[in-house]
Amino acid sequence: MTQQTAPDHGTQSRYRHHGCRCEVCVDANRAYFRARSAAIKAGTWQPYVDAEPVRQHILHLQEEGFSISRIARLSGGSDWDIQRFIRAGKGRGRKRNTTEALAARILAVKPGEMTPAMVNAIGSNRRIEALCALGWPVSHTAAHMGWSHKNLHRIRQQLVVRAESAQAVSAAYDELQTKRPARYGVGKSASNRARNMAKARNWAPPKYWDRFPGAIDDPHFTPEYGMTKPQRLAEEAVWLVTVAGVPRTDAAARLGLTFAEVDDALAFAAAA
Template structure:
């Protein structure tokens, strides 16, 4: 079971739902009740607002890579508070309303202004591959990071990774790229094997990425490292026909190829 994150000290939620009786939480609870009493007396007590805009904002934050726990930490709420906006929990239905204060804190979280908990794994994978192209086996890269090779291989299977994991891979990449594997504990045979594997799979070395600033982390950038002209024509023709849905005559005109050359490129792509 995932351990829930308690809200920060100095919040009424921590006092009420987590039993904290430290001085700042006690003060926060007293302040809440003072404000509540004053608002009721003035006829202005409206503690709850519609939860739906908050739910939609939480869903947007999740799409941008923010975990429930991170949203909870940033808003001063708990994991339980955030989870109940998006789904029923422990027999209780999804939130239909919420306090104005919690809603305001959640809505104040802006994806473009705060670091998400998760990022695309493509940059991490490309860095691992680039080190392989230099002769660094994944197991040695993992050891340099203080990780097990299983943990690093797991990243290879993921679409997104925790940002701290991505930062650890990036640090290893910068730390190893200028070193020679043979002088740092990698046997020549192991180094040659991983280098040959990288070459067979067209994994680009660091130099390739250095010449294309920002491309290594760009999920929309397609590496053409190691591809022949036939490979590139085949991939472009395949994409235009199968994804873009263009007729082969138009594909031929776009690529400056004959109709027969387009057919050859498509056959080449199918066989690859």
């Protein structure tokens, strides 16, 4: 499974939250505590600042087409870090204050900066599929975005898309995943068809992607949503043989499969 993308080396966050003990991260952690101790002695230690300016900045970035995941990646935080500024979580209210360091990193993200011309389409496709799992037909998602049905379907057939298009899909995903389709003109039969199609194709809903921050845009992450145990083992067998280069007999032994089962999994993957 793909884990949350870690902040850059040389940050106290990577040392504290991601367990990195390389030299630059250790130095960053020491520097943080030296500065903290000096500020406490001087009576100037103020670890928290008002979160409202940060919240307003995040809302502005969303209006410019930035998704929660993208803001998190650019600021070196997690999806959860960003979400807490704009909506309450389970048992917790919206953030009212935050650390000065996190506030500075988020406020440093500016519209138009570090935006490639083209990006992998997998994140857009997964978001469209996740909305289907909630009962949002592709046509209604497209209409919400001000796009035609054909334009959104075209993304489903591409390996890469324009960054602006990916941001538009992400913004729609962030908004629609919290809304009930029936309240926005989606008929019951259309909504059920979308859910049934998603279920038949094992398309993961937003709750699944929330468990793996950053994974929705990662082409190397293979979702296991809706898979049976034999299907998961088959996926592992294909990865071991075709990616890791493990001999078929060794892959079978590791996974408790027969040689024939590994061969069947490889044949199925090749035909797909």
